[in-house]
Amino acid sequence: MAAVAKQPERTHEQRRRLSVRGVVQGVGFRPFVFRLASRYRIGGHVRNDGSGVLIEAQGPATTLDAFERALRAEAPPLARIDGIDTRTVPAQMPGDFEVLPSGPGHVVTAIGPDTGVCDACLREMFDPRERRWRYPLINCTHCGPRFTITRSLPYDRARTSMARFPMCTDCEREYRDVGDRRFHAEPIACPRCGPPLRWIDALPPAGAAMRAGDRRGTEPGEIAAGGGGPREADPREADPRAVDPRDPDPVSAAVARLRTGVVVAIKGLGGFHLACEARDARAVSRLRERKQREEKPFAVLALNAASLSGVADIDSVDGELLAGPERPIVLLPKRPDCDAQLAGVAPGLHWLGAMLPYTPLHYLLFHEWLGRPAGTGWLEAPCPWLLVMTSANPHDEPLVCNDDEALHRLAGIADAMLTHGRDIVVRCDDTVVRSGSDRKPQFLRRARGQTPRAIALSRATPPVLATGGWLKNTVCLTRGDEAFVSQHIGDLDTAATRAFLEESVAHLRKVIAVEPAALAHDLHPDLHSSRFAAALADEMGLPRLAVQHHHAHVAAVLAEHRVDEPVVGLALDGVGLGTDGAAWGGELLWVDGARFERLGHLTALRLAGGDRAAREPWRMAASALHLIGRGDEIVERFADQPAAPTVATMLARGLRSPATPSLGRWFDAAAGLLGVRALSSFEGQAAMALEGLAATLALPRRTDALWRIDDDGTLDLRSLLVALADLGPAAPRAGERVPTQRAAWGAALFHATIGDALTAWAAAAARRRACTRVAAGGGCMLNALVSRRLRDGLAREGIELLEARAVPPNDGGLSLGQAWVAQRALFQGG
Numbered sequence: 026m027a028a029v030a031k032q033p034e035r036t037h038e039q040r041r042r043l044s045v046r047g048v049v050q051g052v053g054f055r056p057f058v059f060r061l062a063s064r065y066r067i068g069g070h071v072r073n074d075g076s077g078v079l080i081e082a083q084g085p086a087t088t089l090d091a092f093e094r095a096l097r098a099e100a101p102p103l104a105r106i107d108g109i110d111t112r113t114v115p116a117q118m119p120g121d122f123e124v125l126p127s128g129p130g131h132v133v134t135a136i137g138p139d140t141g142v143c144d145a146c147l148r149e150m151f152d153p154r155e156r157r158w159r160y161p162l163i164n165c166t167h168c169g170p171r172f173t174i175t176r177s178l179p180y181d182r183a184r185t186s187m188a189r190f191p192m193c194t195d196c197e198r199e200y201r202d203v204g205d206r207r208f209h210a211e212p213i214a215c216p217r218c219g220p221p222l223r224w225i226d227a228l229p230p231a232g233a234a235m236r237a238g239d240r241r242g243t244e245p246g247e248i249a250a251g252g253g254g255p256r257e258a259d260p261r262e263a264d265p266r267a268v269d270p271r272d273p274d275p276v277s278a279a280v281a282r283l284r285t286g287v288v289v290a291i292k293g294l295g296g297f298h299l300a301c302e303a304r305d306a307r308a309v310s311r312l313r314e315r316k317q318r319e320e321k322p323f324a325v326l327a328l329n330a331a332s333l334s335g336v337a338d339i340d341s342v343d344g345e346l347l348a349g350p351e352r353p354i355v356l357l358p359k360r361p362d363c364d365a366q367l368a369g370v371a372p373g374l375h376w377l378g379a380m381l382p383y384t385p386l387h388y389l390l391f392h393e394w395l396g397r398p399a400g401t402g403w404l405e406a407p408c409p410w411l412l413v414m415t416s417a418n419p420h421d422e423p424l425v426c427n428d429d430e431a432l433h434r435l436a437g438i439a440d441a442m443l444t445h446g447r448d449i450v451v452r453c454d455d456t457v458v459r460s461g462s463d464r465k466p467q468f469l470r471r472a473r474g475q476t477p478r479a480i481a482l483s484r485a486t487p488p489v490l491a492t493g494g495w496l497k498n499t500v501c502l503t504r505g506d507e508a509f510v511s512q513h514i515g516d517l518d519t520a521a522t523r524a525f526l527e528e529s530v531a532h533l534r535k536v537i538a539v540e541p542a543a544l545a546h547d548l549h550p551d552l553h554s555s556r557f558a559a560a561l562a563d564e565m566g567l568p569r570l571a572v573q574h575h576h577a578h579v580a581a582v583l584a585e586h587r588v589d590e591p592v593v594g595l596a597l598d599g600v601g602l603g604t605d606g607a608a609w610g611g612e613l614l615w616v617d618g619a620r621f622e623r624l625g626h627l628t629a630l631r632l633a634g635g636d637r638a639a640r641e642p643w644r645m646a647a648s649a650l651h652l653i654g655r656g657d658e659i660v661e662r663f664a665d666q667p668a669a670p671t672v673a674t675m676l677a678r679g680l681r682s683p684a685t686p687s688l689g690r691w692f693d694a695a696a697g698l699l700g701v702r703a704l705s706s707f708e709g710q711a712a713m714a715l716e717g718l719a720a721t722l723a724l725p726r727r728t729d730a731l732w733r734i735d736d737d738g739t740l741d742l743r744s745l746l747v748a749l750a751d752l753g754p755a756a757p758r759a760g761e762r763v764p765t766q767r768a769a770w771g772a773a774l775f776h777a778t779i780g781d782a783l784t785a786w787a788a789a790a791a792r793r794r795a796c797t798r799v800a801a802g803g804g805c806m807l808n809a810l811v812s813r814r815l816r817d818g819l820a821r822e823g824i825e826l827l828e829a830r831a832v833p834p835n836d837g838g839l840s841l842g843q844a845w846v847a848q849r850a851l852f853q854g855g
């Protein structure tokens with residue numbers, strides 16, 4: 026690796042030692058430093074060390090200053106410099122600049138997240154003179170897979186799923202050349218030495234027994250390894266089920282089949298997608314049927330932002346999110362005729378999830394569809410072809426990520442499969458973001474392109490492993506003053522998701538290269554995540570801490586903002602177990618590190634029929650009517666619900682109807698009262714519908730008649746319920762499916778009142794405690810109208826609102842909060 030740049034001899038030289046911290050390993054940083062050193066004609070060397078990159082630079086002082094400035098200004102695209110410590114050391118004999126190997130015992134401290142294909146690789150892939158012309162696994166130091174192909178640290182090819190593919194001499198030369206874009210690009214590949222594409226024209230029908238699948242539950246590397254045969258088998262050997270790789274071309278075969286309306290499974294970075302033409306309503310409804318996903322929205326893949334302009338509104342903030350190297354799914358406001366053009370893709374919602382291509386294979390599909398245009402001009406032009414791209418998983422199970430597993434688990438779901446032999450070691454879903462009401466991005470789901478990016482913490486402690494909650498589970502492992510939150514794992518309803526939780530913990534321990542010294546989990550002992558943590562703590566002989574759900578929500582916000590002083594916290598969420606054994610969810614807290622105090626909660630609503638009430642907003646509406654003494658209206662208002670008389674009786678007698686102050690359930694109640702939604706087919710559906718409706722109007726200015734703060738700290742919203750009950754329909758409106766103008770007004774009134782009431786409630790608590798910051802977490806903070814009203818209202822009181830930015834505000838952020846609390850409870854004396 027010793028590369029040398031020739032330098033002239035000079036006098037009056039200074040020598041500086043620069044220690045660069047941040048994301049500077051495995052991102053092409055050393056070659057970048059080498060090129061800069063050549064440009065400024067300075068001597069010295071660069072090498073990786075335990076905390077980042079160490080540079081010794083020797084030359085005239087002014088040149089060294091310029092070199093340092095350029096180091097910050099021109100760093101490679103995937104690098105992030107957190108700090109440079111500079112000190113002067115004695116000058117040495119002038120000499121050449123060298124790239125040195127890493128010191129003995131050195132471990133590359135972090136691997137990067139998976140990144141969308143870069144512009145340089147794209148240009149190369151579509152240039153017929155290049156040897157990687159149309160090669161679907163092209164990548165370089167600035168782009169491609171990382172996290173999802175790596176089994177353990179240190180990050181080198183031998184520990185990735187590319188280990189099975191020995192480099193050809195051309196690739197090897199690029200890999201060793203410090204001046205090449207592929208210097209130490211671990212997944213480097215080309216048509217000669219890398220895996221080829223495979224096209225499998227017909228998947229077996231549902232129920233056909235395949236091997237694989239039953240291999241679940243072993244360690245992640247094993248699950249991912251190989252195409253079903255022994256690991257040593259030649260990976261390029263054609264599968265008998267695959268067509269001859271030379272004829273037809275897999276990409277053109279896939280495009281031809283997509284045009285006929287079939288569902289094709291396509292291998293991505295963190296798993297397979299199921300794809301079909303988004304403008305083909307029959308194909309979309311077939312996909313829905315097969316995925317058993319009646320209404321949950323699908324995301325679409327478009328060639329570029331311009332291609333989406335007919336279906337969604339894209340401002341500059343959303344445009345940047347879409348085109349960023351992380352390539353998330355971005356929720357965009359729909360244009361009026363979106364549903365007509367993309368029937369069944371995201372029905373009944375005001376937002377469309379969209380993303381731009383991120384694997385070279387995605388681009389090849391568009392190129393093929395366009396008839397293989399020459400040059401690269403087509404990349405910028407609008408293209409009408411939109412693909413539905415949804416995670417390939419049977420209903421509610423984790424993403425499918427390997428070929429054999431795909432054949433087995435997607436039988437009866439996908440018709441055909443476009444894949445390749447680069448195994449996915451750990452599955453990783455698409456990240457979903459939305460630009461918040463302050464136009465800053467906010468995660469709904471954090472996964473591909475983000476994991477395993479570290480979140481900087483205010484304190485270093487021994488490592489803590491936190492196992493999250495039940496819904497939208499993630500886990501978090503700390504290392505010193507960094508927190509690594511896993512990719513989105515999912516709801517722990519199925520055995521497959523639970524196994525994925527355990528795989529994710531095992532994989533995270535290997536790629537972060539630390540072992541936990543303590544465990545943290547939810548207060549509820551029966552969640553799978555809590556049981557798993559308890560078992561692991563016993564097995565390893567480690568202390569563990571149960572953390573209250575809403576305390577963890579506020580703590581997650583404090584963790585990323587590195588706030589250590591006590592603050593007022595708002596936890597605006599679904600239901601979580603409280604310290605009194607009741608279901609909490611609309612909480613005003615005083616959070617002081619590992620301790621918290623419950624200052625108040627929203628008026629509680631009864632969950633008629635228990636958990637079922639969370640899926641049936643009309644039940645929450647019935648509960649609201651009961652609360653305001655209008656229980657006698659329940660049967661007539663919900664005459665189309667067969668259970669209405671039973672629910673009315675349950676509420677009247679207080680049977681099977683536990684109470685909760687959860688704000689999420691208040692949204693359901695409002696949606697039910699206003700006739701917006703009687704039933705939810707996925708979590709948050711009623712709240713999203715209500716928000717979309719309210720967003721069509723200007724929110725009312727004054728709402729103080731509709732709420733009050735009781736002496737015991739309860740935020741009493743009964744007057745708001747009365748107003749909503751009066752606005753909503755007194756009986757089911759037969760055949761009417763579009764919410765009325767009265768419902769829209771009611772939705773606007775609801776959002777404004779909730780925002781104002783929360784503001785006054787939190788501000789009063791902050792004044793009493795002489796505190797100028799409020800930290801708000803929980804899934805309801807994804808509501809842009811409420812969060813804006815709250816932020817603006819608190820700002821007028823001179824109070825700063827802290828919100829979740831680095832992780833989702835919903836339960837996907839719980840593990841970070843749990844780890845933060847455990848750091849303080851177990852290692853800092855509380």
Ligand SMILES: [Zn+2]
Nearest residue numbers: 143146165168
């Ligand atoms: Zn690249």
Ligand SMILES: [Zn+2]
Nearest residue numbers: 193196215218
């Ligand atoms: Zn090669």
